[in-house]
Amino acid sequence: MKLAVKQWGLVLGLLSQAHWVSADDCAPVNIDGWTQASFALSGDRLVVNNRPLRLIGVQAPKQPDKTQFDSQGQPLAKQAQTQLNELIANHDLNVGIEYDQAKVDDFGTAQAHVYVKQADGKIVSLQKKLLQTGFVLAKTQTPNLNHQACYYQAERQARQQQRGLWQLPQLQPQLRFPIAPSSEITTDNEGYHIYRGKIVSVRRSDKNYMLNMDTTGLRIRREHWDQFDYAQLQALEGQVVEARGFGFLYNGAMYVKLYAPFAIDQLNPVYQD
Numbered sequence: 018m019k020l021a022v023k024q025w026g027l028v029l030g031l032l033s034q035a036h037w038v039s040a041d042d043c044a045p046v047n048i049d050g051w052t053q054a055s056f057a058l059s060g061d062r063l064v065v066n067n068r069p070l071r072l073i074g075v076q077a078p079k080q081p082d083k084t085q086f087d088s089q090g091q092p093l094a095k096q097a098q099t100q101l102n103e104l105i106a107n108h109d110l111n112v113g114i115e116y117d118q119a120k121v122d123d124f125g126t127a128q129a130h131v132y133v134k135q136a137d138g139k140i141v142s143l144q145k146k147l148l149q150t151g152f153v154l155a156k157t158q159t160p161n162l163n164h165q166a167c168y169y170q171a172e173r174q175a176r177q178q179q180r181g182l183w184q185l186p187q188l189q190p191q192l193r194f195p196i197a198p199s200s201e202i203t204t205d206n207e208g209y210h211i212y213r214g215k216i217v218s219v220r221r222s223d224k225n226y227m228l229n230m231d232t233t234g235l236r237i238r239r240e241h242w243d244q245f246d247y248a249q250l251q252a253l254e255g256q257v258v259e260a261r262g263f264g265f266l267y268n269g270a271m272y273v274k275l276y277a278p279f280a281i282d283q284l285n286p287v288y289q290d
Contacts, residue, residue: 043142043167045132048113054105060097060153063105063131065112071128073117074144074168076156076209077101078182078194091208092194093182097152100181104146108133113140118160130164145171151181154195154209154261157279159244165279169287196259199230202271211261212273216253226250228260233271235260235281244277249284258283 055064060077063070077098078091105112113132122128131143142164147153148171155172157165176183182195197206199214206212214230221227226242228235228250237245259282262273278284 043145043164043171045113045115045130045140045142046163048115048132048140051111051113054110054112057098057101057105060094060101060147062126063101063112065114065127069126070114070131071122071126072144072147073128073130073161074156074164075147075153077153079208092185092189092192093152096181100150100152101147104143105133108135112143115163117163128161142167144168148172149175149180151175151178151183154182154211155279156209156261157277159241159276162277162279165277166287169279169285173287197264199233199271202232202264204266206271207264207266209261209263211259212264212271213257213259215257216255219251219254221247228253233264233273235262235273235275237275241276245284246278249278253281253283256283 052066054070055067057063058069059080061072061075062077063072078094080094080098081090111134113134115130115132117128117130120127120129132140133143133146134140144164145167148155148168155165155168175181179187185192185194186196193201193203193206193210195211197210197212199212202212212230212233212235214233216228216230218229219227220229224239226237226245226247228237237250260273260275261280262275264271264273266272275281279287282288
């Protein structure tokens with residue numbers, strides 16, 4: 018069946034600030050159309066209608082980049098791609114597309130929440146099923162915040178069961194992936210990780226909220242301040258937290274940009290039992 022809409026258009030708004038209330042919020046709000054996927058480019062990207070489509074809310078391990086010298090990629094990247102290929106193949110490559118606030122990412126690639134139909138006719142989230150395998154991580158980046166609670170809950174389930182990537186901290190701790198202790202940061206820990214460490218200071222400048230671990234600086238740009246309560250950030254000082262995002266080295270230190278409270282475990286409602 019052809020996609021009902023011809024363009025990667027924006028058709029959905031946010032579900033209000035209550036979109037994180039339920040930890041089981043993966044049910045589709047409004048599927049814009051069903052179409053055929055071809056294959057997975059990675060653990061979080063599909064080819065749909067001959068165009069790449071990124072899955073909102075998940076981050077797969079980075080694959081080796083043959084165009085860059087000594088780019089080894091991240092652990093289990095190939096396995097994540099295989100899992101995504103298997104999931105769409107098991108559902109006849111038929112996928113439902115649901116857009117969020119932004120129809121493309123920072124690189125101009127289309128992005129959406131994606132659904133598949135089970136044999137009993139039930140429509141289920143592809144992101145949720147993928148996160149439950151443990152081969153991808155949940156990711157939050159504004160403004161696409163729909164279904165976040167469900168995605169983190171699915172990840173948490175895989176983590177508790179030590180599936181996929183979540184076996185690595187016990188079996189191969191030297192990889193520091195997906196969790197990178199701030200006290201052990203090396204040049205290999207750039208890219209998307211969960212950075213764990215004690216917050217030793219919380220400050221504010223004209224441009225950033227700045228939360229500093231021993232070797233890792235968490236940064237929240239002014240344009241995202243409306244997503245955070247600064248008093249809650251201040252209360253994190255002295256606590257050990259896990260914060261997820263793309264780490265990059267600058268002047269010998271690791272920096273991570275944060276976009277929404279879900280990125281910090283102490284502020285993520287899914288982790289508040």
